Amino acid sequence: KQEVTQIPAALSVPEGENLVLNCSFTDSAIYNLQWFRQDPGKGLTSLLLIQSSQREQTSGRLNASLDKSSGRSTLYIAASQPGDSATYLCAVRPSLSFPSGSARQLTFGSGTQLTVLP
């Protein structure tokens, strides 16, 4: 069974700092990996999606990398701002070689709660 781990559970940094959030997964047979942002009391918003054949994706100040063989992904946030404060979750989708059904659905990590201090 796929397990997704995000360490640390919480992170606090001063404004302007560059930071890296980590995501690790146990089964490298994935189709894609996504990073989501969750604000308090709200749902998840997709930030970046990386296909298994890709190494990285970029959107503005965000850069996500994927090393499928080692079971790791990182989310790099450049020049952090207080508005970046939120919980960041990663989720993996199994390879299409898995049988259809719930085994092919997303597995989420428990998230990293980021606080950017003014």
Place this chain on the structure above:
Amino acid sequence: NAGVTQTPKFRVLKTGQSMTLLCAQDMNHEYMYWYRQDPGMGLRLIHYSVGEGTTAKGEVPDGYNVSRLKKQNFLLGLESAAPSQTSVYFCASSRRGTSGRASTDTQYFGPGTRLTVL
């Protein structure tokens, strides 16, 4: 374009009571999902639907039932609520991926329903 909406936003039940959570999406998505989020455990899939009139079990389906009578709505029912079902429930939707076998596109989430069972 409201995206994904959920009603109610908050609910308190007594053990043994029943209730239905409503999810609606206006993006004409084929796939819809119900997740629960518990502290330190990330999101876990309860049930999902790949189209009108079809539903399937996810990772944690026990104690829940679902129905998808209309493409835009996905209902989650608790027939006899238990304290273990205290959680935040999220609905999500996505369009069918080009593979036709699984949804490979990003999921769009509703704002969540916070349920407490006493």
